[in-house]
Amino acid sequence: MRIGNIDVISGQVQQGYILTGYTADNAEVKVPLLVASGKKEGPTFWINAGVHGEEVSGIFAIHKLFEIIDVENLRGTIVATPVCNPLAVRAIQKVTREDHMDMDMHFPGNPDGWLTEQMAYHFFKEVREHADFLVDLHALGGVDAAPYTIHKSLANVPNHINQQSRALAKNMGFVLNCFVDLTTATGELPGNTNGALDIQSVLNGIPAIMAEMGAGNRILWDIVEITIDGLLNNLRYFGMIDGDVFQAKEQILFPKRCFPCSKRGGLALPKAIVGEQVKQGETIVEIVDFYGNHLESILAPQDLLLIGVIENPVVTSGKIVAVCGLEGEAFC
Ligand SMILES: [Zn+2]
Known part of the structure; x- marks a missing residue:
């Protein structure tokens, strides 16, 4: 098996790269590639991070996972790409600096397209060829x-693929989990969601999820640890390492998200606690002016789970101030 520039050798951990394009100074755009190939046969589990440049915790989850993987007792291969968009990571921003494109809206890519589309094409070619399952690590910049995890159900995909995506999400063990039925969902984020890595993977028969590792722009070590536990649990579930699959208690699944926006501009004050429930009519965020005067209360339109609130309080009209999960129920 050859992935990127690596000829995979059974029983070894190897480092290499996937060449995905060139910058103006003719420098190669190289996606760092880590491959741990077990001594025994088994599936290929692909773990990705860094498709958005400010979402860094996933990079460290991959590094730490590779410190503890024992290839002697691994069945199959773990492929990891900790920095999927090196141009966005080195610019410390969500999108590619050179063309301002969001790579996670442009899979499966285009070999004749813009820089980001070409990068997506050369990256995804390897995923399509090799991955049996995929977890894409994100954070909320x-x-x-x-x-929280996100798994999606797609039309025209065999049911077992959608079911395995669901298993990938459940096995991560996160308390909060979002299920998006893309045949019916409304109110989701705007943009070309069809170009997301997880969606294109599923469309190619590769069960896949996103795991959002809390806030971006920092390493959240507690969430790194939770994520490694979840990845190991999935390796057990798919028979790649020994041990019992743990069932996390009190996992919540919500089928819808909402993203409340400010009408007024000013300073946003969070009034509810991230990760907890907010009752209908309670204030999620208050907007005040620069004198401290009340301008607006952004209320919960129904009972919801507060996934996140805006970090920098300075807002204009139309700024998303919170990410919420709706209609949560037990994930079983
Ligand atoms: Zn992201």
Whole structure:
């Protein structure tokens, strides 16, 4: 098996890269590639991070996972790409600096397209060829947030693929979990969601999820640990390492999200606690002016789970001030 520039050798951990494009100074855009190939046969589990440049905790989850993986007792191969968009990571911003494109809206990419589309194409070609399951690690840039998983159900995909995506999400063990039925969902984030890595993976028969690891722009070590536990649990579930699959208690599944916006401009004051329930009519965020005078209360339209609130309080009209989960119930 050859992935990127690596000829995979059974029983070894190898480092290499996937060449995905060139910058103006003819420098190669290289996606760092880590491969741990077990001594025994098994599936290929792909773990990605850094498709958005300010979402850094996932990078460290991959590094730490590779410190503890024992290839002697691994069945199959773990492939990890901790910095999927190196141009966005080095610019410390969500999108590619050179063309201002969000890579996670442009899979499966285009070999004749813009820089980000070409990068997405060369990256996804490897995913499509090799991955059997995929977990894409994200974080919420600019939002103080609780960790949560997102799995999506797609039309025209065999049911077992959607079911395995669901298992990937459940096995992560996060308390908060979002299920998006993309045949019916409304009120989701705008943009080309069809170009997301997890969606394109599922459309290609590769069960896949996103795991949002709390806030971006920092390493959240407690969430790194939770994420590693979840990834190990998935390796057990798919028979790649020994041990019993743990069932996390009190996991919540919500089928809808909402993203309340400010009408007024000013300073946003969080009035509810991230990760907890907010009752209908209670204040999520209050907007005050620069004198401290009340301008607006942004209320919960119904009972909801507060996933995150805006970190920097300075807002204009139309700024998303919170990320909420709706209609939560037990995830079983
Ligand atoms: Zn992201």
